[in-house]
Amino acid sequence: MFWSKTRKALRARGVMGINQRNGDYILRYNKRSLYPLVDDKLKTKKMALEAGIRVPELYGAIRTEQGISTLRKVVDTHRDFVIKPAQGAGGDGIMVIADRFEHYFRSASGRIITQDELEHHISGILSGIYSLGGHRDEALIEYRVRSTELFNRISYEGVPDIRIIVLKGYPVAAMLRLPTRQSQGKANLHQGAIGVGLDLSTGVTLGGTWHNQRIERHPDTANAVAGLTVPDWEDCLALAARCYDLTGLGYLGVDLVMDRDHGPMMLELNARPGLNIQIAMDDGLLRRCGIVEKHLDALKGEDRPAAERVEFSKQQFAVAGVVPQAAEEQQ
Structure with missing residues (x-):
């Protein structure tokens, strides 16, 4: 009886379940032949650049064990950069270098890292330990996004990102994902980041959820997470809508970052976006998708x-x- 009432209540709120997402949206709107366009970050980045969509600059890509020896040359002119797997998921395998210290590198958390450690990490990426399905992968070295002052006040160490769900080119829901100490500076809700719903019309934050509980302030910075306006919101929506035209995927998660110098950039795309955005929005995806359909x-x-x-x-x-x-x- 309890579960029956719960299901009825969820249906009344227009909440989308995982089976509905998979059957009625992902399988219906996303051709499997198009998945490689978004599962491989290098392919996604190249497509975006050709279409004039802003993405973090690619400094280099390492595809083989022999290629690891080129790392020093790739990063020689950069004090900071990011190393990530081309086919990674959930933020795993991403290493953020924030500065240099003599012959060493300093991570975003302040840890001193040697050249050998960087090369060992890249070797792990190439072996596929972070990739979808454990397949051989390649390592991307790219520009490190520098967060805006507003976002720095409501996140811990890492760079927040914006997830926008797009149905047939229509944005239907959006949230801001804020890194915490628990998430180790990653904007990953499953690892302890905060999800903050966004009003699609204005880009104003609506309130936060942390471990599926409503919160008003960031647990590490103690700053309020509601009532703030995401800068360049119109550009964010336009960029998200264009990603449908870019890929042909009808049901899509678009992840954006806000750089203090370059504005909104597309970070990556997801053909199987999760459902936690409904908790952050306090509204159902099924209801919103129905309006678009x-x-x-x-x-x-x-x-x-x-x-x-x-x-x-x-x-x-x-x-x-x-x-x-x-x-x-907001200052």
């Missing part, structure tokens, strides 16, 4: 420009009573 039926398959799709989503999914703060009010 009804709209698509009325259009009878007619494609609309990205700007028009974004405007539709802003109107349909605006949260009542949310007012963006002026930039000076």
Whole structure:
């Protein structure tokens, strides 16, 4: 009886379950032949660059054990950089170098790392220990995103990212993922990061969830996580909408980062985005996706420009009573 009432309550809120996500959205809207475009970060980055979508600059890629010897040359002119697996998932295998100390490297957490340790880490990436399915992989060395002052106040060590769910080019839900001490500076909810719902219309933060519990402040910085406005929000929505045109994937998770010098950048794409965004948003994906699908039926398959799709989503999914703060009010 309890579970029956729970299921009815969830259905009434328009909450999407994992079976619905897999059967009604991922299988329906995402052709398997297109998965490699987003499962391999190097392919995704190259496509984005060709389409004029901002991404963190690629300094180099190492594909073989012999290629590890080129690492010193690749990073020679960079004091900071990121090493990541091309086919990794959940933030595993990512190493962030924030500075140098004589002949050593300093991680984002302050740990001193030797050249041998970097090379050993890359060797592990190549062997596939971080990749989807354990397949041979390649290591990417790229620009380290520098977070904005606003985001630095509401995160611990790492760089927050923005996840936007896109259905057939229409943004339907968005959240900000904030690193914590527990998540070791990673914006990964399963490892202890905070999920903060975002009003699609304004980019205003709605409140946080940590381990599925509502919170008002960041546990490490003690700063409020609600009522803040994500900068360049219009650009974020436009970028997310364009990723549908880029890949052809109809149900997509778009992960963005906000760089203090370059603005919003696409970090990666996900053909199987998780469902925790519903907790952060306090709203169901099924309800929101249904609104878009009804709209698509009325259009009878007619494609609309990205700007028009974004405007539709802003109107349909605006949260009542949310007012963006002026930039000076967020200082």
